[in-house]
Amino acid sequence: MIENPTAAAPVIHARGLTKRFGSFTAVDGVDFDVAPGEAFGFLGPNGAGKTSTMRMIGTVSPVTAGELTVFGLDPAHHGARIRARLGVVPQADTLDSELSVLENLLIYGRYFDLSWAESRRRAKELLDFVQLTERSDDKVEPLSGGMKRRLVIARSLINEPSLLLLDEPTTGLDPQARHLLWDRLYRLKQRGVTLCLTTHYMDEAEQLCDRLVVMDQARIVAEGSPRQLIDRFVTREVLELRFRRAEGESDDSAHIDGRLDGLADRIEQLPDRVLVYTADGEAAAATAYDRGLRPASFLVRRSTLEDVFLRLTGRSLVE
Amino acid sequence: MTVSGLRLAGRGAIASSRSLRVLEHDLLVFRRGWYSYMLSGLSQPFLYLVAMGIGLGLYVNRNGGAPGGVPYLDYIAPALLVTQAMMAGASEAAWPIMGKIEWDKTYHAALNTPLGAHDLLLGDLMWVGFRATLLSVLFLAVIVALGAAASPLVVFAVPVAVLTALAFAAPIMAFTATQTGDGAFNALFRFGITPLFLFSGTFFPIEKLPLFLQPLAWITPLYHGVAAGRSLSLGQVEPVGLAVHVAFLIAVGLAGLAAARITFRRRLVV
Numbered sequence: 171m172i173e174n175p176t177a178a179a180p181v182i183h184a185r186g187l188t189k190r191f192g193s194f195t196a197v198d199g200v201d202f203d204v205a206p207g208e209a210f211g212f213l214g215p216n217g218a219g220k221t222s223t224m225r226m227i228g229t230v231s232p233v234t235a236g237e238l239t240v241f242g243l244d245p246a247h248h249g250a251r252i253r254a255r256l257g258v259v260p261q262a263d264t265l266d267s268e269l270s271v272l273e274n275l276l277i278y279g280r281y282f283d284l285s286w287a288e289s290r291r292r293a294k295e296l297l298d299f300v301q302l303t304e305r306s307d308d309k310v311e312p313l314s315g316g317m318k319r320r321l322v323i324a325r326s327l328i329n330e331p332s333l334l335l336l337d338e339p340t341t342g343l344d345p346q347a348r349h350l351l352w353d354r355l356y357r358l359k360q361r362g363v364t365l366c367l368t369t370h371y372m373d374e375a376e377q378l379c380d381r382l383v384v385m386d387q388a389r390i391v392a393e394g395s396p397r398q399l400i401d402r403f404v405t406r407e408v409l410e411l412r413f414r415r416a417e418g419e420s421d422d423s424a425h426i427d428g429r430l431d432g433l434a435d436r437i438e439q440l441p442d443r444v445l446v447y448t449a450d451g452e453a454a455a456a457t458a459y460d461r462g463l464r465p466a467s468f469l470v471r472r473s474t475l476e477d478v479f480l481r482l483t484g485r486s487l488v489e
Numbered sequence: 490m491t492v493s494g495l496r497l498a499g500r501g502a503i504a505s506s507r508s509l510r511v512l513e514h515d516l517l518v519f520r521r522g523w524y525s526y527m528l529s530g531l532s533q534p535f536l537y538l539v540a541m542g543i544g545l546g547l548y549v550n551r552n553g554g555a556p557g558g559v560p561y562l563d564y565i566a567p568a569l570l571v572t573q574a575m576m577a578g579a580s581e582a583a584w585p586i587m588g589k590i591e592w593d594k595t596y597h598a599a600l601n602t603p604l605g606a607h608d609l610l611l612g613d614l615m616w617v618g619f620r621a622t623l624l625s626v627l628f629l630a631v632i633v634a635l636g637a638a639a640s641p642l643v644v645f646a647v648p649v650a651v652l653t654a655l656a657f658a659a660p661i662m663a664f665t666a667t668q669t670g671d672g673a674f675n676a677l678f679r680f681g682i683t684p685l686f687l688f689s690g691t692f693f694p695i696e697k698l699p700l701f702l703q704p705l706a707w708i709t710p711l712y713h714g715v716a717a718g719r720s721l722s723l724g725q726v727e728p729v730g731l732a733v734h735v736a737f738l739i740a741v742g743l744a745g746l747a748a749a750r751i752t753f754r755r756r757l758v759v
Contacts, residue, residue: 191759230600231759250603264598268518277514281602325598
């Protein structure tokens, strides 16, 4: 085996990575490295190129141009060898509705060339891990969305992968189901599994990712840890103001009328509210009130990656 | 069970242990409902042979029987055996494959493992071969039980039927991989498969067709499967004729496989 990397060698290495479908460029020359044991995220809106990037890493979509290695191997020539060590949680569940919960895992283990006995041993262990043991013999269809997602995660682990690719793992799940999934992913990370995930949820990226890149329109627009990105691009706190607009008012300028001058590093007027970026939200709110500002509501909160995204692209992440 | 011996060297591998995993998947699904497969595999031939062979055959035989004075039951029994395999091959290549590509997307899940698009194609073709074998053996049992075969060579009608099933399944799989829904399948069966079933020499010789239609019948794989199966069952084998029929089936199957290899790749690897 030649692909045994030193501790410093990245699990995924991409330079100028590009994916085109005809004349449409889905991924436009992105650079990134993912280190062993890291939880790495692609944050961006739908259509930013996250899924195309993940599919190239997963060796199921040929690279159009640029450089990509996974475990130090070239996907164009060693796809099967790379996939043997990968776990993939695709955006769609792709579960087999003709098979039971347990059988879905059993046959997947066979695809990885495990013996039936070994596949069964791991399948039972994994069903336990994702809390689906009681549903082993049920068909897949009656399972809830969260259960299906957990089953897909169990399926992705049957080959004991050292790198797990998760494409929007919790989209469409209720908060409780999301937290259960996050907990399981966190445990995998603690076991040393490298996680690489896409998401358009800021809280997910903040919860799970050590480091992330922000993608927009096929390009990477920023890179860093959630904390670094917030420190670099936005202030610590945000004051959110909502106004009751009078008939015919298209924005809140008349209400603000210079009362926020000097109080903020930056002001962002959104269709439904005004965001005031400032180190001390309470103090800004008090001063603005003294100057006669009377919004329908004041809200002071910590900045999030949503604010980073807004700053970088001028648009909201989830429309 | 070691299967590595089946792995052939190089890119031109015909069968690898990976495609056998796909067959295992299909057998796992089969295991859940094997009794209904068996039941219909026995009842269908029985009903067809009693209704057409014995019922309708009464009138045909009264007028001198099938060509060569053969009892009508003996005439259509091997033809129906082959036809049933064709039907199974054609339908397995349509809806279930569409499900795996488009509806359940289980092919996409499989492609995240070491399996490749070619393994999926070969594995599912092997399943067609398995299912056609099973159906044909059951059909053969009914034929023998009804005393509808003149020659012990009838057992070789089973591989002929399996070849026929594959000669239909491979090109239809190639077609399925170009589709995004099952809309075209109804037309395919209504205007393709069903007319073949009726006019490929199954129930009457193609010589009874209008002259301009005869070459059309000749280029359909079903005609060759039926003719080969019938010659074996009746014990009226002409070696050259049989070889041509079998070679034609193999050629169509391989052409379909080559086409499917391309369309599967185009569809699944993007």
